[in-house]
Structure formats: structure tokens, C-alpha cells
Amino acid sequence: MADSFSLLEGDLSCPVCCEIFREPVILSCSHSLCRACLEETWSKGGTQDCPVCRRRSSRDQPPPNLALRHTCEILLRERETKDTPGPPKEPTEELTEESAKNATEGVVEEATGGLSQSENTSHRGPQGVCSLHSQKLQLFCLEDECLVCVECVxxxxxxxxxxxxxAAGQRRKGLRPQLEALQKKMAAFSKAELTCDKMVAHIRVQTQRAERQIKEEFDKLHCFLRDEEVERLGVLKEEEEEKNKRMKERVDEISEIMSSLSDTIRAVEEKLAVDDDVSFLQSYKTIMERTQSVPEDPQLGSRALINLAKHLGNLSFQVWEKMQKAVKYTPVVLDPNTAHPSLYLSEDLTSLRPEDKLQSLPDNPERFDFYRDILGSEGFTSGTHFWDVEVGESDDWSVGVASESVSRKIDKKSGLWAVGVRDGEPYNMTKKTQRIRVSWDKWEVSFFRLSPHIRKLKTIQHKCTERMYPHFHLHNGQTLQILPGKVSLKVENHSV
Known part of the structure; x- marks a missing residue:
């Protein structure tokens, strides 16, 4: 028991101070530390890196790990109780069937004689009496999992x-892992609730930013475009209300599940605190069944954020279709909901630049958080597609296409077809204009250099059968710009 207690202390010790956690917080990399230890480490180091895995934290104020804090408080109380002298423990001897058959009142008293006076006294009363023989329930049948009196033997x-x-001690021991599992569930739902709250705030920021940009565009088009402006703002507001409604429903659902988990945890804790073993065993099956009826881990659905590409992508071009005036059209619109937090996008979503400072963005499923990558907002499953990209001074960048299922959270590059520069190799293409051509029907992805003259650099055969998206990676340097296409009565693809 002492060895188990020591192992538990090791699992619940802060990796910085090596003591039991005090006010633990959880980082985005899932490591937990004492709040004071983390603040001291960040203050001395000057960066917000995890002291364990050195990964940059995406939060300035990491949330508290409530389940871990509760578990550490229980452990500290157990250690204080362990260090405090107390009465001797109950005997744990089993009674064989042969001795049980010959049991008499004196034999039963001998088998249970190790119980404290208060425990023996607790058997008196309706809950400690056999309903068939009106005898005290003094034994526990291991095969039938039930309390028996001497006449039931x-x-x-x-x-x-x-x-x-x-019997009560063994089952209390078996119930504690269930309590720990429930507490872990509570921690997962608490984290999901915090993420939902952050998404709601980000949706609000996205809506405000989109509204401002929409107004600026429509102000340039004067009175003729007022009706179009009102219509688009209305669509944006409807989507905001819909997304907020969905998120509120998700938050309410999580809160309801958390409330149910809290009730279950409270019920288990109350049962574990009951000194009356008979009462505990009588309700054991019910409470155990309740602990096993737990919900699945919280899952955050994709596409929870505002679809900025829908409202802002090619906005001027769509308006031009009504006015038949020349406007800027970009064949690829960047999707900010997929952008790594270190990539800053222009307001028209056609250029990006890397910065060392991470933006405070929700960790939604679509977002890249390992590499400094971003996708275009529109994918394709057929046809031939072109887009031109101009890359500034950088020695680490790539352009190409990615499958819809490309990994965004871990170091894995399957489902990606791209060329670029890494430490100046393999192509010296800095400050050059690149063209990407995807011939879906021919299963080809081709790359061209356009300056000073058109030159094919490479053609890659792809075997992707799912939707593909334009892909961009810019680790350092200046700006990556998607160049506008030629606009007439219809969009003409560039020819090689």
C-alpha cells in the first residue's frame, strides 16, 4: 500500500518543483504544472514555452486543471491521514463454506470480531437486518455478492x-478508479467548455472584422450597391446567429453533461464517505452502474467558425458581375480558419506574412498548429486549375496542393504535393513568381517559374481521390502574395 501511495505521489508531482501539484494549470500541449512554477519559469526564460516539451503555449493565461487539483487535494488529505495514528484496521480473513455451515452466533462474532465497536453498532437497525430471518447481516457471500446472516449460510x-x-474495503477500492475516470471526464468537458467560450469570442471578432470590411467595399460602390450591402450584412448576421446558436447549444449540452457528472461524482464521494458498510454494499451495484454510464469524450465539430471566405472571398468580383466593371479577382482566397497562429493575413485574404508572436486563435479542427501552413478556402475534385504566387525574401517556404485530410495537428506530411525552398535548396526561387497548375483529370500537379520567362520546374503525379486545396507554407521572411487573375466577361485561366 505504501508503494502504491509513493507511485501515486510521483504521478501527481509537478515536473518543475517535484512536489504535489499546487493550483495546477494545463497547457495547450496537455502538460500540467503548478501555476507558481510556470509563472516563474516563463518570467526567467522570457518565452511562453512548456518546460517539459518546449512547445510554445498558445495561451497567455493557461486554464486551471480542476480535476488534477481535486485529485491532489484528496492525495494530500490521504497523506495527512496516513501520517496520523489511528485504530487498527479490520481483519480481512475469508470464511470457507465448511466453516460457514458450522457457524454459530459465537463463530460469527469471532469472524467479525476485528470490527470496531462503532461498526458493530452500525449493523443494528432495519438496514443491517436480514429481511428473511430478522438476524444481523454479519457476513458477505463472495459468489452471490450479497450480505447474509448466520441462518442464510x-x-x-x-x-x-x-x-x-x-467486502466493503475491497469494493471501495474497486470504486475509486471509477471516480478517477469520472474526474478525467470532467476535466475533458471543462477543457471543451473553455474552447467553446474562446470560439464564441472569436466568432464575435470575426463578425466585427467582416462587417467593417464589407462596409468599406460597399462604400466605394456608392448608392447603387447599398441594396447589395444590406443583403450581405444580413447573411453575415444570420450566420453569426446560427453559429452562436449552435455554439450555445453545444455549451448548454456540455454544461448539462458536466452537471450530471458532478452529481455522479458527488454521489460516489458520498457513498465512499459512508462508514456503514452494510448501507454501502446495499447501494454498491446501483452506484457502480451509475459510474459506468458516462458520455463519450467531448468532440468539437468542424466548421464552427464564421465562414469568412464565403463573405469576403472574391467579394468585389461578385459585385462586379452586377455592375460589369473591372474589379480585382484572385483565383485563390486564403482560409483564415486553417491558418497557423503565427501567420498574419491581409484583410482581403490574398497575402500572408509570418511573425514570431502567436495570435490568440481558437484551436479548431481545421487549423494547422504544427507547421506554419494555410489552405485556400475552395477545394476541387475535377478540372484544371491555375494560380500564381509571389514569394518575398525567404529561405523556408513551399507552395502546392493538399488533400482535405492532410494532417494539421502533428508532424506528418502525407497528402501534400508541393515544391519550395528549405535553407535555400533545392530551387533558388526567392523573389520569383511561381505558378501552380493542377490537372485533376491527368493526375498531375505542375510547378512553373514565371520570371524572367516561363519555365516548368517540376511535375508531380498525384493519386489523390478526395478534394484538394491550394496549400501554402511560409516559415520566415517577408510576404507571400497570391496574384490576381485576368478579369473580363469570364475568368480566363493562364496558359503555359
């Missing part, structure tokens, strides 16, 4: 028995 042929105290 003969009805349990070839069965083994043990004292009430031992």
Missing part, C-alpha cells in the same frame, strides 16, 4: 464468505 452451499468490513 446454509442456503449458500459451496460458497465462500468474508467479513462485512473486508
Amino acid at each position: 446454509l442456503e449458500h452451499a459451496d460458497h465462500s464468505f468474508c467479513s462485512v468490513g473486508k
Whole structure:
């Protein structure tokens, strides 16, 4: 028991101070530390890196790990109780079926004689009396998992028995892992709730930013475009309300599940705190079944954020279709909901630049958080597609296409077809204009250099059968700009 206690202390120790956690917080990399230790480490180091894995934290104020804090508080109380002298523990001897058959009142008293006076007294009363024989329930049948009196023993042929105290102790031990599992569930739902709250705030920021940009565009088009402006703002507002409604429903659902988990945890804790072993065993099956009926881990659905590409992408071009005036059209619109937090996008979503400072963005499923990558907002499953990209001074960048299922959270590059520069190699293409051509029907992805003259650099055969998206990577340097296409009565693809 002492070894188990020491192992538990090791698992619940802060990796910085090596003591039991005090006010633990959880980082985005899932490591937990004492709040004071983390603040001291960040203050000395000057960066917000995890002291364990050195990964940059995406939060300035990491949330508290409530489940871990509760578990550490329990451990500290257990350690204080362990260090405090107390009465001797109950005996744990089992009664064989042979001895049970010959049991008399004196034999039963001997088998349960290790119980404290208060425990023996607790058997008196309706809850500690056999309903068939009106005798005290003093034994526990291991085969039938039930309390029995001395007269019930003969009805349990070839069965083994043990004292009430031992049976209760064993089942308390078995119930504690269930409590720990429930507490872990609570921690997962707490984290999901915080993420939902952050998404709601980000949706609000996205809506405000989109509204401002929409107004600026429509102000340039004067009175003729007022009706179009009102219509688009209305669509944006409807989507905001819909997304907020969905998120509120998700938050309410999580809150309801958390409330249910809290009730279950409270019920288990109350049962574990009951000194009356008989009462505990009588309700054991019910409470165990309740602990096993737990919900799945919280999952955050994709596309929870405002679809900025829908409202802002090619906005001027769509208006031009009504006015038949020349406007800027960009064949690829960047999707900010997929952008790594270190990539800053222009307001028209056609250029990006890397910065060392991470933006405070929701960790939604679509977002890249390992590499400094971003996708275009529109994918394709057929046809031939072109887009031109101009890259500034940088020695680490790439352009190409990615499958819809490309990994965004871990170091894995399957589902990506791209060329670029890494430490100046393999192509010296800095400050050059690149063209990407995807011939879906020919299963080809081709790359061209356009300056000073058109030159094919490479053609890659792809075997992707799912939707593909334009892909951009810019680790350092200046700006990556998607160049506008030629606009007439219809969009003409560039020819090689």
C-alpha cells in the first residue's frame, strides 16, 4: 500500500518543483504544472514555452486543471491521514463454506470480531437486518455478492464468505478508479467548455472584422450597391446567429453533461464517505452502474467558425458581375480558419506574412498548429486549375496542393504535393513568381517559374481521390502574395 501511495505521489508531482501539484494549470500541449512554477519559469526564460516539451503555449493565461487539483487535494488529505495514528484496521480473513455451515452466533462474532465497536453498532437497525430471518447481516457471500446472516449460510452451499468490513474495503477500492475516470471526464468537458467560450469570442471578432470590411467595399460602390450591402450584412448576421446558436447549444449540452457528472461524482464521494458498510454494499451495484454510464469524450465539430471566405472571398468580383466593371479577382482566397497562429493575413485574404508572436486563435479542427501552413478556402475534385504566387525574401517556404485530410495537428506530411525552398535548396526561387497548375483529370500537379520567362520546374503525379486545396507554407521572411487573375466577361485561366 505504501508503494502504491509513493507511485501515486510521483504521478501527481509537478515536473518543475517535484512536489504535489499546487493550483495546477494545463497547457495547450496537455502538460500540467503548478501555476507558481510556470509563472516563474516563463518570467526567467522570457518565452511562453512548456518546460517539459518546449512547445510554445498558445495561451497567455493557461486554464486551471480542476480535476488534477481535486485529485491532489484528496492525495494530500490521504497523506495527512496516513501520517496520523489511528485504530487498527479490520481483519480481512475469508470464511470457507465448511466453516460457514458450522457457524454459530459465537463463530460469527469471532469472524467479525476485528470490527470496531462503532461498526458493530452500525449493523443494528432495519438496514443491517436480514429481511428473511430478522438476524444481523454479519457476513458477505463472495459468489452471490450479497450480505447474509448466520441462518442464510446454509442456503449458500459451496460458497465462500468474508467479513462485512473486508467486502466493503475491497469494493471501495474497486470504486475509486471509477471516480478517477469520472474526474478525467470532467476535466475533458471543462477543457471543451473553455474552447467553446474562446470560439464564441472569436466568432464575435470575426463578425466585427467582416462587417467593417464589407462596409468599406460597399462604400466605394456608392448608392447603387447599398441594396447589395444590406443583403450581405444580413447573411453575415444570420450566420453569426446560427453559429452562436449552435455554439450555445453545444455549451448548454456540455454544461448539462458536466452537471450530471458532478452529481455522479458527488454521489460516489458520498457513498465512499459512508462508514456503514452494510448501507454501502446495499447501494454498491446501483452506484457502480451509475459510474459506468458516462458520455463519450467531448468532440468539437468542424466548421464552427464564421465562414469568412464565403463573405469576403472574391467579394468585389461578385459585385462586379452586377455592375460589369473591372474589379480585382484572385483565383485563390486564403482560409483564415486553417491558418497557423503565427501567420498574419491581409484583410482581403490574398497575402500572408509570418511573425514570431502567436495570435490568440481558437484551436479548431481545421487549423494547422504544427507547421506554419494555410489552405485556400475552395477545394476541387475535377478540372484544371491555375494560380500564381509571389514569394518575398525567404529561405523556408513551399507552395502546392493538399488533400482535405492532410494532417494539421502533428508532424506528418502525407497528402501534400508541393515544391519550395528549405535553407535555400533545392530551387533558388526567392523573389520569383511561381505558378501552380493542377490537372485533376491527368493526375498531375505542375510547378512553373514565371520570371524572367516561363519555365516548368517540376511535375508531380498525384493519386489523390478526395478534394484538394491550394496549400501554402511560409516559415520566415517577408510576404507571400497570391496574384490576381485576368478579369473580363469570364475568368480566363493562364496558359503555359
